Amino acid sequence: MHLNKEKSMTKTNVKITPANGKLGVLLPGMGAVATTFIAGVEAVKRGLANPVGSLTQMGQLRLGKRSENRSAMIKDFISLASLENLCFGGWDIFEDNVYEAASKAKVLEQTLLDQLKEPLSKIRPMSAVFDKSYITLIDGKNKKTGKTKKDLADQIREDIQRFKKENNCERLVIVWCASTERYTEQAACHESLAKFEKALLENDPMISPSQIYAYAALMERVPYANGSPNRSVECPALQELARELRVPISGSDFKTGQTLMKTVLAPGLKSRLLGLSGWYSTNILGNRDGEVLADPGSFKSKEVSKLSVLEQILEPETYPSLYGDVHHQVQINYYPPRGDNKEGWDNIDIFGWLGYPMQIKVNFLCRDSILAAPIVLDLALFMDLAQRTELFGIQEWLSFYFKSPLAAPGLKPEHDLQVQLLKLHNTLRFMGGEELINHLGLTYYGIVEE
Ligand SMILES: NC(=O)c1ccc[n+]([C@@H]2O[C@H](COP(=O)([O-])OP(=O)(O)OC[C@H]3O[C@@H](n4cnc5c(N)ncnc54)[C@H](O)[C@@H]3O)[C@@H](O)[C@H]2O)c1
16 A cells, blocks of 8 residues: 555545454453443344444545535445354453353343353453562463463464354454553563564563563564553554554553543633633442552553643643643542442633633443443454554554544654544545545635635
8 A cells, every 4th residue: 555645645545354253352451441341242233222322333424526425434435344143252260151250240230141151151361471560459360371471472473363263253453441550660671673573582570461462462473552541552663563563552441431521521622712720520430440540650651641641732832821831630449339330520720811710510320341441342343444454553543532642753643533544534435435534625615626
């Protein structure tokens, strides 16, 4: 594919390998999000429910001029793997099969899970690469052992190869759905692929389990998306590997709940040049994710991801009088009675004309995994599409799904949900050989010629 044509052309002729055969979706971490995703797909396949929240299943794409009144379902417009062709697997430190894990997660009703018991019970997690120093508050028995981190990466590679063969898959994707690891700064071993590979052999403590999975995935040329905020493919070494082997990567941290609301509201306030003096966000959450996040190290990963959103949307350096002094605070409180049904409160102190203060209050009673499951589905299908389109390295067009979207070094990530959606839609139009839409609209008024 000739990406250099993008600038000068409004229409392209991109070659996409058809989505023939089975697509294996492998999930490190088979907890609430992963099992809600898998059970959801099985329910949709049987006509028991609708895939609400999924662009790949329900989204429409406008095509051509507004006067043409043309649009298509995304899944009809571009070649995507069908739900019937998906096949699931993964790794976890707990041995529960997906039916048992979903029942324990208590996100979906037991009556629905019981109807899906047969396919869900068949999916058993492979043994995990786990390191207590990265996730301190949980532990399980289903773990790999190895002399070096390189051995562990090789074992994950073998798992990937075996899964592909046994399930007769044409292609694979991996979406990290495991617990949030503790916050880490970039270390020397992350600076280049050569240093990373040396560090794997030397058991460098700065290489996390999630990076071992990511390395193994990339070595197997399997696209890798990171759903949690910890540093995984978010380092030069693994990005170098992704470019070298031409594998798509994306991350980090699924954009659901409170941050989704933030990336809807904050661009709206900024569009109208309303000032902001403070944004206080707090949550109660009672699932295992909440339990892991009760550890300050894991919470720090989440906090950094959640805090960066506002600053990058509001650009205080460009608008110092409106956004130069924002007090932004985020808290997550582990509160078991609520399970997966998180409640978030936001108090937003804004100011308007002549500096007069106003307040906005948001109380979002959401369901964490219900919001995350369609993201996992869309990422799996779009990452596979990226690979079949020969896009590789960072997939910025998938920023729509992430709290901390990956972008090329030196490039500010785009956080505004609507801009992210425009980018995603235009990328699909680009792949499908349709005209890109820039919303100028002057041709309708005879001011600019077509
Ligand atoms: N639900 C949301 O709205 C949302 C939003 C953004 C990010 N996330 C992230 O998604 C991830 C999953 O969330 P969840 O609610 O399913 O959590 P969960 O605790 O229910 O599931 C995570 C699973 O990962 C397993 N695990 C931990 N370390 C592992 C390892 N090294 N290898 C394999 N498995 C491992 C745990 O045993 C657990 O079963 C978390 O990192 C969370 O922060 C969730």
